[in-house]
Amino acid sequence: MTKLVEMSGIEKRFPGVHALKNVQFDLHSGEVHALMGENGAGKSTLMKILSGVYTRDGGTVDIDGFDTPPDSPRAAQDMGIGIIHQELSLMNDLTAAQNVFIGREPRRSFGRLDENALNTQTAEIFASMKLDMDPRAQVGDQTIARQQLIEIAKALSYKPRVLIMDEPTAALNDVEIAELFEVIRRLKADGVGIIYISHKMDEIKRIADRVTVMRDGAWIDTLDAAQTPLAKIIELMVGREVKDEPPVIPDTSGAETALEVRGLRRGREIHDVSFSIKQGEILGFAGLMGAGRTEVARIIFGADPRDGGEILVHGQPCNIRSPYDAVGAGIGYLSEDRKHFGLALDMTVRANIAMAAMGKFTSKTGVLNEAAMKQTADGFIKQLGIRTPSDLQDVGLLSGGNQQKVVIAKWLLRDCDILIFDEPTRGIDVGAKSEIYRLLEDLAAQGRAIIVISSELPEVMRLSHRIAVMCEGRLTGILPGGADTTQEQIMELATRREAAPVGE
């Protein structure tokens, strides 16, 4: 086993943030080295230095076989370092294949493109990932999950010696994750060194050989994955013990129905979806990638038009035609795609938190009360542990997980009766996750109706009072929450391709 990468004494500062303090890290060929830490610990920053995106302020980076560290993405590529960035960085107007081979298009003479070769080679990579996707498909039309898979394919196409995966599975479902791990195992066998970042703790046990933990920009420890209990890793990350007890499911049989959906339809995507949710209830939505959960939520929220069906809020039919109508009716929706649909990246943390509840801070003459906004923002920064130098930092400069917390804060502040959370904990660290679970439970306890869509089955099972399962745009069943429902039962419904009578 050769040592592919050796980093030591790494320093990095941003205005107002000391992001990396004397960090060390190394990587052997044929290993999966997990990099763990809370949101904002500095994981992505460290990896961006290794991949030539950022220049370091101090320390040394040794890459096997090269005298100098990479000073540009191109140089890193030439050294065999590939990276899947945490934030998707794709060209939405191009096709999947064009994205995968950007910068290395198969060419003929005079700069002519060999589009056939491009598509065949991409198809091969997709096949090796067991990914069923047309290389000619437009990237912008794909769901986040599928975009993530394209990013992975792109990184694989470089045939790197060192592959950095920064939260590759944040948007993925169990099935795709399993496929990805299969790919990782093959790469390992070929001697590729893999750096793996994730907040899904169970994955560490499944694939990591070693684990490095970071906290507050500093290196804490590097451990053997097999021999270290998860609890220990979590404690090193968070600096305290994290307890997360599944709650008791309240009896909401007597509660009023908050939202009822009847026969929702939209094009070929959504067929006849009906369900209802009571005040104080948490309804989880499970399903495979593309099952249509996001689409159902967007239709209810008025973000996409519906072709048919009825929406009743507190028993009253409600003609929701825009998010504005929905919020007016007391429905909030947290999107799964924070970058495109959740945040104004070049606005401040404060402005983003207030975005959905501007009325709270506006006088009759339209003047904003900045002091009140600041107070509120500071409150959430503290409550959710948002790591930011101040509430006036641009959201785009926060770490991924901290951005997610800002979106959550935005909807908590809006205080809707019915809240739909689509992948609420995407990219959020273990410690903060349990804090968010607690918040959702509190909201339900206050009588709000909560819908949680999540690709993490354990999350759905942990939170839900009832679990709705979708497959190919149909609601295939609703299961009770709690310990009695098994993963197998959910998966059975999630793959039931015929519409089944909905047992409620």
Next chain:
Amino acid sequence: MTSVTTQPAPSRASKILGALMHQRLLAFASLIVLLIVFSLASPNFMQTSNMIAILQATSVNGVLAIAATLVIITGGIDLSVGTMMTFCAVMAGVVLTKAGLPLPLGVVAAIGAGAFCGLCSGTFVAKLKIPPFIATLGMMLILKGLSLVISGTRPIYFNDTPGFDLISRGSLIGEVLPFLPIPNGVLILFIVAGAASYILSRTVLGRYCFALGSNEEAVRLSGVNTDRWKIAIYALSGAIVGIGGLLIASRLNSAQPALGLGYELEAIAAVVIGGTSLSGGRGTIIGTLIGALIMAVLTNGLRVLSVAQEWQTVVTGAIIILAVYADMMRRRKAN
């Protein structure tokens, strides 16, 4: 990308001033350099009368540029400011001269006409989803034609409306401080700038200006009625163009129906030189003012120096590029 310059400091006046000093002083740099160079080159440049001439030359373009700034911050563009200005002037002419109504109604007519035109552009953009470039290009042509139609292709003179020319040419400040005969047109420019700045930094409307430019879809999905706000912003911008129409009509003591084409580029140039991003989400009124001043100083200075016309153009082009380059450097350093 710096964050600081883009979002106006939100707290007390002193803080704002401090921030301005800190961030904008350097942006002034190009302006100051120009002023110094021209002063050294010509003894006639740094006279009070010429400084006032420069300010007055800034007034119309400055007001149009402020109007354009609002729309540009939302991520839009407004190509119609020039001909809309003319249209508003013609409407004032119709009300005052053709209908013979009193002066305040003429003012209302110009501003109202602007607001209405803005409302139309805004509706095209927000409701019909027509790209702002096309919606306002269409408006530009429509208003150009309508100005000619309504005026009968001839200027409307305001000779019968005593006091109309004072809107721009009189000097309220000069009456109080005789040594500072700043024309009302300039005063109005600064009042409009102050008001627009306040709206941008302190009100919901301003907040949504930035938010729409930053990520419209995210704002819509926050339950904000983005269409309505966008239309409101275009209408406000139109009303400001109406003020521009009054200023030019008052200065020429007539509504010239054929004027206006080309003014849009100059206004947008001032906005962009002032650091507002054409992709939306960032911008300041003070920057726009500085941008407009840079253009006016440049034009005036080269004319005072009697540089040959063709070289004036070359030098203006080069200095615009240089000024923006210097500003980019400054900002990159600031990070």
Next chain:
Amino acid sequence: MTSVTTQPAPSRASKILGALMHQRLLAFASLIVLLIVFSLASPNFMQTSNMIAILQATSVNGVLAIAATLVIITGGIDLSVGTMMTFCAVMAGVVLTKAGLPLPLGVVAAIGAGAFCGLCSGTFVAKLKIPPFIATLGMMLILKGLSLVISGTRPIYFNDTPGFDLISRGSLIGEVLPFLPIPNGVLILFIVAGAASYILSRTVLGRYCFALGSNEEAVRLSGVNTDRWKIAIYALSGAIVGIGGLLIASRLNSAQPALGLGYELEAIAAVVIGGTSLSGGRGTIIGTLIGALIMAVLTNGLRVLSVAQEWQTVVTGAIIILAVYADMMRRRKAN
């Protein structure tokens, strides 16, 4: 958002044709409607000679619009196409008339001058990070001035270069098919369109056009030397503008040094009417051609109908908005 219209189908000619038919036939709609309406309204409209006049009127603006399309797809904008065209014409004039060199060198001079200007703009944008609006606004002014300086503020006539006027006015097609006297200028427009279309859909340069406009940062992170490609695209665009300069010079048998201002807006309008997004990443040459034709048909048709000139402007504005609106509707339905 539809994907299909933006990226030309990548395989064989028949496929491309099929795709064109399928996707663009409806985009033609506005154009067809205009043609029908004008034919019904005036018997003089649908004459061969008038159709040729329309095509010829499209040729210069069409070529400029194609040049602008490339830059706009990268997410940039080019305000200098109009005055750059003039500059290239003047350079041809200098080489042919003032220096008396043979015709091919004049052609090379015009195209080379355009490529060089594009290279400069591209460098300002890519290397100095000056926003394209400002970089090309500066170039617009610089080139406007330089054209006047170099030509001595007077037209340069090509009377001593026999054959120069044939570049645009001759008709190679007409020699072969006498009943179809399509001027060379139009032929050149279509050749340029074909070449640009090919480059956009089939070459690396084209690929990076779309990629840069779609997500420049992502392209950079993929290890592509984005600066170099961007400069290359601006240079290519400049070379095409050079061809436009030859066309107009040949058509007027002279290089008119004051011409060109205002042409940029018309070119950009054709691009946007043709469905290319000003925010970059999407666009087609065929769309731009249709956009340029819509503008030319509209202008010519209203003239042939003898509509009063002020109303011509109003109607043009309204129809531009309508045409784009119809196109938006069509696309939304297609989804």
Next chain:
Amino acid sequence: QDELYIPLVSKGFQHQFWQAVQAGAEQAAAEAGVRITFEGPDNETMVDRQIDMLAAALANNPAAIGFAALDSQAAIPLLRQAHEAGIPIVAFDSGVDSDIPVTTATTDNRAAAALAADKMAELIGGAGKVAVVAHDQTSRTGIDRRDGFLDQMAANYPDIEVVSVQYGQGDQLQSTEVAKAILIANPDLDGLFGTNEGSAIGVVNAVRELGSEGVTIIGYDSGKAQTDAIREGLMAGAITQNPVGIGYETVMAAVKATNGETLPAIIDTGFYYYDQSNIDDAEIQAVLYD
């Protein structure tokens, strides 16, 4: 379709000057019972746009065409085409360097500007500093008026120095700023010549806004603002052409040409100098417009 159709392609249409030409043309059309259209590009640089207009005019099978060329050479192929089709061309405003036009109805702009120079010299006492605010650097009228004025000064008034010639595109606001800059750069200026309506009004505005004294202003063309300034005494006087006459003669000549009548090579529509003393004379009033 019995009625003769005569399109006039001019250099502009929004300026008052061109509106007056159009009015004269319409008057003649009414008298002769022909149908006319009147069109011109947005500004005087758009040579190719004017050619497109000429092409559209030809498409309508006109009986004759009136044409005020922005560049006489550029239009020759189309003129030849018209000639071959037997469509007579009447040039107006400025001539066309070609023998195709059957006649030209025009003002001698050089001579008119020379007259302005003479008047200026007379008013400032044959010595001093003057400047020119011209409307255009490249258009025929712009060049002729500028050079007519400058040449006359150089040839006959050695003690008069022309300190600056700048251009305001005939836009009133721009011309105002240009004239202000000239006045500020030359505090001892004695006279300013504005070469068309917009330029002249710009000069008046500048003097008014700066409160400059002792500057003799000579203008060109008419229009209400200019005649007012002359009555007020702010402007000493101005040259006026006979735009209505130009339009009238153009159409009449075109009608005659379609009837096969022979025409003189030049129809000089004349120009006049007017000031407070003669502004109300019938002869002058007939050629002023506002």
